[in-house]
Amino acid sequence: MKYKLIALDVDGTLLNDDHQLSEENMQAIAEVTRLGGRIVLCTGRSPQNSIPFMQEMGLSGYVLGHNGAATVRVENREVLHQYGLDARGLDPYIEYCRERGMHFDINTAFDMYVDNVENLSKEANHMYENFQVVPASLPAWEDFREPIVKFTVFSKPDILDEAEREWGTWTQQYNILRSGEFFIDFMNPEASKGNALKNLAADLGVPREEVLSIGNYFNDISMLTYAGLGVAMENSPVEVKAAADVITGTNNEHGVRDALVKYCLS
Known part of the structure; x- marks a missing residue:
């Protein structure tokens, strides 16, 4: 099998629009693993709510969470590497969000904090239920004992579009990414899925040409x-498809299965 390390995005890629893992994808992943391939999840999610998918697939290994800001070993949840960010530099972004009623959360490798857990909107509660996350109320910066790895803003797409334009004029000290239609993520400038995957491949002794990745955003x-080999889902924006080498089917039609069968199992 040519590709020894296979990195899968989770939402919009591995999972369908109902956040379910299909039997078709699971069977293809099991066969790739049987033949010696290593499957890793490379996701904007926390390791906390992505490790369960590895366990559902019967896999050990690694999760590259928070868009690559935290690399975690599945078996013992050890944080192998993390990119912390400057928390106090987030203050003007937090003020911007509070003034406009935009929801945000603050993430360490495993924990999530929101402005006031008692006053979450119906939309935010629904979102956290879908992602199987239970946030806590935000403490003062000086009370954090773990590095902050990601700041996420959740709002309607047109409101996020306007915020992106505004923040683009500010002095940049973060890697600011649109991680979904309703999400903007802030990380350390060095944190990205690509860097995390590059570092893991080096640690495992897997050359770049033997790495395959599948994503959609x-x-x-x-x-x-x-x-x-970079594989974009058919449900990806055109810019993502342009960055990939090939296109597979949609996340609702087992596009991950199709790509694994074509490029790993044929």
Whole structure:
């Protein structure tokens, strides 16, 4: 099998629109693993709510969470590497969000914090239920004991579009990525899925040309361009498809299965 390390995005790629893992994708992943391939999840999610998918697939290994800001070993949840960010530099972005009623959360490798957990909107509660996350209320910066790895803003797409334009005029000290239609993520400038995948491949002794990645959104571009073969989902924006080497089917039609069968199992 040519590709020894296979990195899969989760939402919009591995999972369908109902956040379910299909039997077709699971069977293809099991066969790739049987033949010696290593499957890793490379996701904007926390390791906390992505490791369960590895366990559902019967896999050990690694999760590259928070868009590559935290690399975690599945078996013991050890944080192998993380890119912390400057928390106090987030203050003007937090003020911008509060003034406009835009929801945000603050993430360490495993924990998530929101402005006031008692006053979450119906939309935010629904979102966290879908992603199987239970946030806590935000403490003061000086009370954090773990590095902050990601700041996420959740709002309607047109409101996020306006915020992106405004923040683009500010002095940049973060990697700011649109990680979904309703999400903007802030990370350390060095944090990306591509960098995390590159570092893991080096640690495992897997050359770049033996790495395959599959993704569907703007936060996946760095890993699609790093991999020896970058595969975009059919449900990807046109810019993501342009960054990939090949296109597979949609996340609702087992596009991951199709790509694994074509490029790993044929």
